[in-house]
Amino acid sequence: MELSERKLQILHAIVADFIYSAEPVGSRTLSRKYDMGISPATIRNEMSDLEDMGFLSHPHTSAGRIPSDKAYRLYVNQMMKDYQIPEAEKTIIAEKLTQNVRELERTVHYAATLLSEITNLASFAITPNRTENTLKYVSFLPVDERTVVLTIIGEDGKVSSANIRLEHDYTNENLELLSRVLTHNFKGKTINNILTLDIVKAFENDMFAIHDFAQRIAPDFLDTLERMLSVDLYMEGLTNIFSIPEYNDIDKARCFIEMVQKKQQFTEVLVNRENGLIITIGSENAEAYMKDCSLVTADYRIDGRLVGKIGVIGPTRMKYGEITSVLKYMSDNISETFQVKGEKKDE
Missing domain, CATH: 1.10.10.10 (Winged helix-like DNA-binding domain superfamily/Winged helix DNA-binding domain)
Known part of the structure; x- marks a missing residue:
């Protein structure tokens, strides 16, 4: 049919x-x-x-x-039709977001509050933690002839790992040497600092085999490193759910609040989402406890680099057109505001 x-x-x-x-x-x-x-x-x-x-x-x-x-x-x-945000509302959003322009965390936290007020939904924002984690140890463990497990450990005990598929065979000696060289070169440096460095250039004076290996695993190393960045989660507007018909049942309302208050689990869901403006609806969410919800997120960037995400969560019945337009405008506004700040500093 x-x-x-x-x-x-x-x-x-x-x-x-x-x-x-x-x-x-x-x-x-x-x-x-x-x-x-x-x-x-x-x-x-x-x-x-x-x-x-x-x-x-x-x-x-x-x-x-x-x-x-x-x-x-x-x-x-x-x-879904594009929702045109009224100019008066755009002005209000822009003015309120620039009140604390000197501090990213405050601006993003306020953006979450403003988002909940506009959408009448529970909103959230994730930002980098102010605590700068430093690298402690790097290791590569062989799985088979073409697969190794990369493990990075921070001084705060946080561990990030990834399976890496290689194009060529490498010996255990090469893996051990690369582990030692990476640990030596980057131990004590902050994760943010390492992400700004040229990983491959750090190996240009090493033997050719190690330099070649480092060149091949550099993207996976950086991706694994990025996942170590600690984040803060701000939640706003949880009481908004009591005005939503889907949560008139007190048990459903309680389950929703308990779900979003599991901050570690919820943060992991947000961190692992794809970048851009992303909408997942009900059963599209991988987590069983989110099967009755829709999750809408947008990322924001500073000087072109992904920094965090903001979004809303609520019932599958939501005003998708309005929400996505407001969310995109707010994320773009944050990115542009701090981009301008950076450019002014460089002048």
Whole structure:
């Protein structure tokens, strides 16, 4: 069964109506509110087909339908219109975010607060921890002829590791030597500092085999190192959920709050997400405890370098168009504000 233009029109209307009303949508509602030029009976038949296709579900207590995760994904990918943020709101956002421009952490924390106020959802931000972690030890352990495990240990005890697939065979002696050279060159240096260095250049005076090896593993080494950067998580607007119909049930509200208050787990989810403006809807979230939620994140950068993320979490029924527009504007605003600051310093 294919999605005809009429089915798409009906599905779009159902998703849009449900996002704003939080009430199951019936054929009579669609017929009354939207000029589709077809009878309620025809709409009912199309809705039945959409349910069979997995785009709608049918609550037992209602004759109406509600969108599924599959419907929201189609809506976000193909139907969602760009939301134009009013100029007055843009001005307010820009002014408030530049009040604490001298301190990134305060600005980002305030951005999370502002985001929760605008979206009426729980919002969050992750930023680098002020505590500068330093490198203590690097090791490479062979797994097979072409695979090694890279392990980096910080002075604070934090460990980051990764499997690296090599193009050529390497001896245990080469692995041990590379471990010693990396540890010697970078021990005591901060993770942030090492990330700014030319890793390969540090080996230019070493024997050719080690220099060649270092050149091949440098990207994996830097990626593993970046994962060691400690982050702070700010959560705002948790009480907003009590005004959301999905959390009228006190048990559901409690479960949601308990979920986001598991800060270490939630931080790991955010850190490991892809960069850019990312939306994961319900069952798309890998974590079982987030299957009833949608998570929307955007990253922000300082001088072009990824620094952190901001976003919102809430029910799958959310105003995706408005949220993504506001989130992108705020992340861009943070990046541009601190970029300008950096440029002024360099003058």
